[in-house]
Amino acid sequence: MKKKxxxxxxxxxxxxxxxxxxxxxxxxxxxxxxxLKSLGAGTYEGTNGVAKVSLYSHKTLDMKKVRAKLSRQxxxxxxxxxxxxxxxITEEAA
Numbered sequence: 001m002k003k004k005x006x007x008x009x010x011x012x013x014x015x016x017x018x019x020x021x022x023x024x025x026x027x028x029x030x031x032x033x034x035x036l037k038s039l040g041a042g043t044y045e046g047t048n049g050v051a052k053v054s055l056y057s058h059k060t061l062d063m064k065k066v067r068a069k070l071s072r073q074x075x076x077x078x079x080x081x082x083x084x085x086x087x088x089i090t091e092e093a094a
Contacts, residue, residue: 015087016091036051036053037053039053040053041053041054041055
């Protein structure tokens, strides 16, 4: 059983390290993306690709208010449940 624990520990540590790197890269990407967005709407060419900046609007639905107006039966009849697998890793050891 010891060997399996070591393999799992290594895998968990790898995921944590990758998450840190991804977070750093996301911050860096956001800086560059904000710079492009600040240029305004348009198409901009780079060496490796093209960036398109466009303005858009979207509507959101206030689900709290919707639930307050609709019956529980209606909500239950129109609610679907899907099973999923979630992985959550924290840096602190158990």
